[in-house]
Amino acid sequence: MIGSWVNDTLKTIASNICELAIYPIMDFDETKAYTAYNSNSVEGPSALVQGLARKKSSPNWKLFHASLWTVKASSQKTSANKIQHLLKWERDISSSLKAENDYSEVSGSSSQSETLLAVDCLKHIAKNITVILEFLVKNVLLDNADLCSIFGDFLFGEGSELLPKILNLVYEIIPTNHSQLPSVVSSVPSVVLEFQERIVQMKLLNEKDNCISGAIIDMEKSYAEKRRVNILTEGHSILAEDYHNSVQVGNAPARTVITDEIDFTHREDPFSFAYCSISSVARDLLRLCRNTLEEATMVEIDQYSDSETALTPFLLFKTSRELFDMFRAVISSRHGISIASIPRCAAIFHNDCDYIAFNLLTLGLEFGPKFRHENLRRVCTFVDMVPIFRRLAEEKLRDIVNIQKGELTKIMEDRMDGLWHSLALDEVSQFVLHKDLLY
Amino acid sequence: MGGGKIWSESENAINGAVNHAQQVSQAWGPLLATNIYCKAMGMLIDCIFELILSHVMKAPDISESSCQFVNTLFGDLLGSVEECFPKRLVEAQISCKYWHKFFAVGKFMNMSLSEINHALAEGFFRSITGPELSSLIQATFAESTKRENVLKALSKSDQM
Numbered sequence: 001m002i003g004s005w006v007n008d009t010l011k012t013i014a015s016n017i018c019e020l021a022i023y024p025i026m027d028f029d030e031t032k033a034y035t036a037y038n039s040n041s042v043e044g045p046s047a048l049v050q051g052l053a054r055k056k057s058s059p060n061w062k063l064f065h066a067s068l069w070t071v072k073a074s075s076q077k078t079s080a081n082k083i084q085h086l087l088k089w090e091r092d093i094s095s096s097l098k099a100e101n102d103y104s105e106v107s108g109s110s111s112q113s114e115t116l117l118a119v120d121c122l123k124h125i126a127k128n129i130t131v132i133l134e135f136l137v138k139n140v141l142l143d144n145a146d147l148c149s150i151f152g153d154f155l156f157g158e159g160s161e162l163l164p165k166i167l168n169l170v171y172e173i174i175p176t177n178h179s180q181l182p183s184v185v186s187s188v189p190s191v192v193l194e195f196q197e198r199i200v201q202m203k204l205l206n207e208k209d210n211c212i213s214g215a216i217i218d219m220e221k222s223y224a225e226k227r228r229v230n231i232l233t234e235g236h237s238i239l240a241e242d243y244h245n246s247v248q249v250g251n252a253p254a255r256t257v258i259t260d261e262i263d264f265t266h267r268e269d270p271f272s273f274a275y276c277s278i279s280s281v282a283r284d285l286l287r288l289c290r291n292t293l294e295e296a297t298m299v300e301i302d303q304y305s306d307s308e309t310a311l312t313p314f315l316l317f318k319t320s321r322e323l324f325d326m327f328r329a330v331i332s333s334r335h336g337i338s339i340a341s342i343p344r345c346a347a348i349f350h351n352d353c354d355y356i357a358f359n360l361l362t363l364g365l366e367f368g369p370k371f372r373h374e375n376l377r378r379v380c381t382f383v384d385m386v387p388i389f390r391r392l393a394e395e396k397l398r399d400i401v402n403i404q405k406g407e408l409t410k411i412m413e414d415r416m417d418g419l420w421h422s423l424a425l426d427e428v429s430q431f432v433l434h435k436d437l438l439y
Numbered sequence: 440m441g442g443g444k445i446w447s448e449s450e451n452a453i454n455g456a457v458n459h460a461q462q463v464s465q466a467w468g469p470l471l472a473t474n475i476y477c478k479a480m481g482m483l484i485d486c487i488f489e490l491i492l493s494h495v496m497k498a499p500d501i502s503e504s505s506c507q508f509v510n511t512l513f514g515d516l517l518g519s520v521e522e523c524f525p526k527r528l529v530e531a532q533i534s535c536k537y538w539h540k541f542f543a544v545g546k547f548m549n550m551s552l553s554e555i556n557h558a559l560a561e562g563f564f565r566s567i568t569g570p571e572l573s574s575l576i577q578a579t580f581a582e583s584t585k586r587e588n589v590l591k592a593l594s595k596s597d598q599m
Contacts, residue, residue: 350475404460412456416490
């Protein structure tokens with residue numbers, strides 16, 4: 001039986017080792033890391049910051065920075081003939097710069113090499129964590145299976161932050177380009193499985209427990225979800241731009257000639273969008289939607305066609321629809337007051353909705369046949385969203401017209417109150433005296 | 440308040456409303472598609488027409504000088520709001536529901552009974568209802584055989 005004090009002690013050790021050693025080397029935060037551990041660093045934080053500033057090309061992903069740490073475990077005899085066990089973790093500036101140089105060369109060459117570098121980074125991090133845990137298992141837990149199991153439970157069990165952080169790193173390695181996915185799918189699982197195997201060997205995890213390797217089962221799904229998040233984030237940043245910038249769309253009308261006769265030679269094309277101004281936000285969002293659909297049609301699904309991993313084009317198609325929902329939700333909430341009260345804003349919003357509705361009519365016909373997946377070819381349509389946008393356009397314009405009508409009534413009503421009665425009086429106003437009758 | 444003062448106050452109010460409509464027109468003109476713009480502006484202009492017409496239509500008695508005032512005011516107003524439309528009169532007539540009614544009432548104010556009778560035969564007052572025209576005639580002209588004849592003709596055309 002293991003007493004509760006042992007549990008508490010192991011819990012404290014697990015918590016401390018995560019807070020002091022593992023999290024800092026996983027979550028790169030130079031200020032935090034160097035304030036707490038600068039005794040272990042070979043150079044001060046300012047030198048590191050300068051070094052990083054010099055290397056503008058260094059990637060901004062957590063995975064890369066986390067891999068620049070080195071963990072070493074050693075044992076040595078002290079003067080009193082006792083054995084002292086040491087665990088050191090440091091971010092070696094020279095190796096950091098070398099890695100950043102390597103990255104610069106790699107990133108200049110191809111995205112494929114970038115992916116390989118990311119896999120190397122993941123391997124390095126897994127190795128660092130393994131070294132720390134092996135040190136603890138050997139020197140603190142003395143390879144005791146029961147203690148290791150309890151300790152492992154604190155590290156990887158429910159409520160632990162370590163597991164989500166590890167999964168987050170794996171998630172980070174998932175590329176944003178579908179062409180790089182096969183190389184990740186072929187290399188990441190082995191790294192993760194190897195890491196899990198070492199944890200199991202240390203008896204920190206049960207053999208049957210696959211909480212770590214579970215992350216790699218749906219690599220394609222993770223990729224699709226990551227793309228979705230990226231696209232929606234991009235869409236959101238477009239929607240956060242200035243809504244007052246407008247661009248002209250549609251066919252420019254022929255020069256206006258004031259005439260009572262109908263000119264049959266200059267009739268406007270009934271199928272083209274009427275010449276008007278829309279916001280640059282709507283234009284950019286539509287462009288993003290087209291790019292997303294283009295990407296969805298380009299995804300090579302042959303190699304995954306037998307599995308559910310063919311869901312990338314489905315999810316991208318869904319994302320392209322979500323962009324329009326996001327437009328309605330975000331613009332209405334961000335600029336709702338302006339749209340309801342400022343005629344210019346209302347006009348722009350009306351045109352945006354009309355323009356989107358116009359494009360939604362044919363978007364499905366344009367991209368549907370390009371999909372390689374038969375189901376997608378059938379379901380690819382945006383026509384169901386057309387009435388929503390048309391209704392929204394109408395509603396907002398009608399609202400602003402009603403508001404303006406109210407304004408006009410307010411301007412006239414009180415001041416004209418006695419007019420009907422005064423028409424009976426035979427007074428000639430100054431107004432009439434100095435004006436000729438017009439007709 | 441004297442009639443002249445009310446007229447001038449009304450004229451100012453109408454000018455204020457037209458200015459407001461012109462400002463909206465400046466905001467919408469470069470942005471909206473022509474057909475949408477004309478529809479929206481037509482609704483605003485109709486609002487002005489409707490309010491003025493309601494005052495004129497409910498007047499129980501309209502003096503001669505008031506007729507001149509209304510005639511001039513309506514003429515000026517039509518000229519100002521016409522500028523809000525790209526193709527001027529052609530589009531204004533199509534876009535404003537009350538355009539012709541407003542035009543007809545304005546013109547009515549400067550007509551004699553025989554001219555009204557003639558215009559009635561030509562269908563010039565087609566946008567004004569029989570009761571409306573009757574009440575206008577009664578408010579504008581003193582009781583006479585000629586007036587009764589026009590009113591009779593009007594009631595006959597209403598029954599047809």
